[in-house]
Amino acid sequence: MADAIFQKAEETKQKILDTEVTTAEQLEAFRIQYLGTKNQIKPLFAEMRNIPNERKKEYGQLLNDVKQTAEQKFDSLKAAVAGDVTQQTVADIDMTAPPGELMVGSRHPVSIVMNRIINIFTKIGFTVAEDREIEDDWHNFTAMNTPEDHPARDMQDTFYLKDSTTHLLRTHTSSVQARVMTSQKPPIRIIAPGRVYRNETISARSHCQFHQVEGLYVDEKVSFADMKQTLDYFAREMYGPETKIRLRPSFFPFTEPSAEMDVWMGTKTEEAKKLTKGTGWLEVLGCGIVDPNVLENCNIDSDKYSGFAFGIGIERSAMQKYGISDIRMIFENDIRFISQFRSEI
Numbered sequence: 001m002a003d004a005i006f007q008k009a010e011e012t013k014q015k016i017l018d019t020e021v022t023t024a025e026q027l028e029a030f031r032i033q034y035l036g037t038k039n040q041i042k043p044l045f046a047e048m049r050n051i052p053n054e055r056k057k058e059y060g061q062l063l064n065d066v067k068q069t070a071e072q073k074f075d076s077l078k079a080a081v082a083g084d085v086t087q088q089t090v091a092d093i094d095m096t097a098p099p100g101e102l103m104v105g106s107r108h109p110v111s112i113v114m115n116r117i118i119n120i121f122t123k124i125g126f127t128v129a130e131d132r133e134i135e136d137d138w139h140n141f142t143a144m145n146t147p148e149d150h151p152a153r154d155m156q157d158t159f160y161l162k163d164s165t166t167h168l169l170r171t172h173t174s175s176v177q178a179r180v181m182t183s184q185k186p187p188i189r190i191i192a193p194g195r196v197y198r199n200e201t202i203s204a205r206s207h208c209q210f211h212q213v214e215g216l217y218v219d220e221k222v223s224f225a226d227m228k229q230t231l232d233y234f235a236r237e238m239y240g241p242e243t244k245i246r247l248r249p250s251f252f253p254f255t256e257p258s259a260e261m262d263v264w265m266g267t268k269t270e271e272a273k274k275l276t277k278g279t280g281w282l283e284v285l286g287c288g289i290v291d292p293n294v295l296e297n298c299n300i301d302s303d304k305y306s307g308f309a310f311g312i313g314i315e316r317s318a319m320q321k322y323g324i325s326d327i328r329m330i331f332e333n334d335i336r337f338i339s340q341f342r343s344e345i
């Protein structure tokens with residue numbers, strides 16, 4: 001009786017070893033037969049109770065051997081079938097066929113404009129500083145000399161995090177000024193690109209998210225003239241060597257005096273007229289001399305140091321450069337829109 005059972009197990013092992021398959025279907029049949037939930041090795045285990053005690057160990061070892069044989073055989077059959085498939089596919093390839101079209105990625109218009117601005121400023125010694133989009137109100141407002149009751153702090157304008165009165169989505173990249181000034185000593189010369197958020201109704205002209213590039217220069221004896229020259233250089237690099245700028249007095253809590261910079265687009269073309277609302281001047285950025293309060297808030301001695309800062313909106317430049325009429329397109333990531341842009345950098 002026991003001998004017959006031993007023999008059956010040996011035969012099963014031999015059958016496994018003798019199996020040959022050429023197709024994926026046959027391979028699957030083998031798997032079901034020897035490794036599936038109802039495989040043919042299982043009943044052999046059930047025979048254990050008919051084996052006398054002194055031979056149980058020997059029988060157990062034999063069954064393990066059968067099982068392992070099945071597993072190893074399956075692996076080698078599988079490799080052989082896969083090899084065959086590859087062989088077939090290689091033979092099917094027409095090596096003389098012309099290649100398919102190569103898909104080349106393109107940069108987002110916002111990135112193109114942002115990189116351009118970064119390049120212009122890194123050429124004159126500014127380094128890039130990036131920081132968080134979720135800010136606390138100290139870095140976004142308090143340090144930037146924006147008082148508690150300033151309307152910008154209103155929920156209507158600022159996205160606060162759920163159930164928070166202190167944490168918000170930064171409303172401008174000026175928060176990076178506070179981050180940098182509290183962690184570095186002057187001279188400071190940074191440019192901070194990034195995304196900002198404001199609680200605005202989304203329309204063709206405004207969005208609840210957009211991008212800015214912030215600039216900050218703090219050192220001994222930094223003057224308004226230094227700022228003007230730097231911005232003049234920027235405008236000529238950005239808009240062409242003949243570009244004229246003008247600075248209009250303005251107000252920002254973090255700068256004193258403050259200004260807005262316009263570049264001259266002219267009124268000759270219809271496009272320029274539309275863009276500048278008939279004035280010829282396009283508003284490009286806000287700027288000013290860093291308010292001494294801001295320096296002191298960040299533990300920088302305002303008797304010894306002074307600085308200038310500026311903030312450039314990116315979307316407006318991108319829309320103007322590429323003739324984009326609706327700001328929403330910039331954020332929809334419709335491939336038909338974003339694949340149109342090509343950049344030098």
Ligand code: DAH
Binds near residue numbers: 171174255288
């Ligand atoms: N933070 C201002 C805004 O979001 C832009 C700005 C104006 C930044 C003047 C500056 C600055 O650094 O000096 O509208």
